Amino acid sequence: MKSLLRMNPKWIQKKVERAEKHIDVSVIDSSKEGFHARDLAAAKKIDNFPSDWRPMLATLADEAFDNEEWIFEDKYDGYRALAEINEKAAKLISRNGLKFTKYPSIVEALENVSKNLILDGEIVVEDSMGKSRFQWLQHFEDNPKRGMLKFYVFDIIYFNGFDLRPLELIQRKKILKALLPKIG
Helix, strand or coil, rough: CCCHHHCHHHHHHHHHHHHHHCHHHCCCCCCCCCCCCCHHHEEEEECCCCCCCCCCCCCCCCCCCCCCCCCCCCCCCCCCEEEEECCCCCEEEEECEECCCCCHHHHHHHHCCCEEEEEEEEEECCCCCCCCCCCHHHHCCCCCCCCEEEEEEEEEECCCCEEEECCCCHHHHHHHHHHHHCCC
């Protein structure tokens, strides 16, 4: 973004001003870990809450690598899901577009979020050592005391009328951190 500011500051300023007109500033945290209207300048304004988006999925690589320009995240054995929160009504959507109905405690926790969001994450059940157990997740309804049900959020792709997918992942993570408190 710095090089873009140097190249065409008027263009960036116009995008910021347009974004600021469409943002409810009461939801913008101006603290050190918050974000500002200018953070949404590259986001795309959309009229309706999206209903057909899917989780972003990993791409298989031929071999392991390390690169400072990449972000590496933990791998969990769970179900990849989008959490759609629209007017405090939440639902979990699978990578295939199916609604997860067997995790009502996660949905209930997400309904405490007051913003309209789409979050990308993973539903898991962890043992007492924090290791995710896929088989426990598959049979969680039968034995809910066997482990701890969690929803790990990796990304935010929609916020109050803005498609955030055009933003860089680091920027989306900054917005996510400012908006979503740790729940439960």
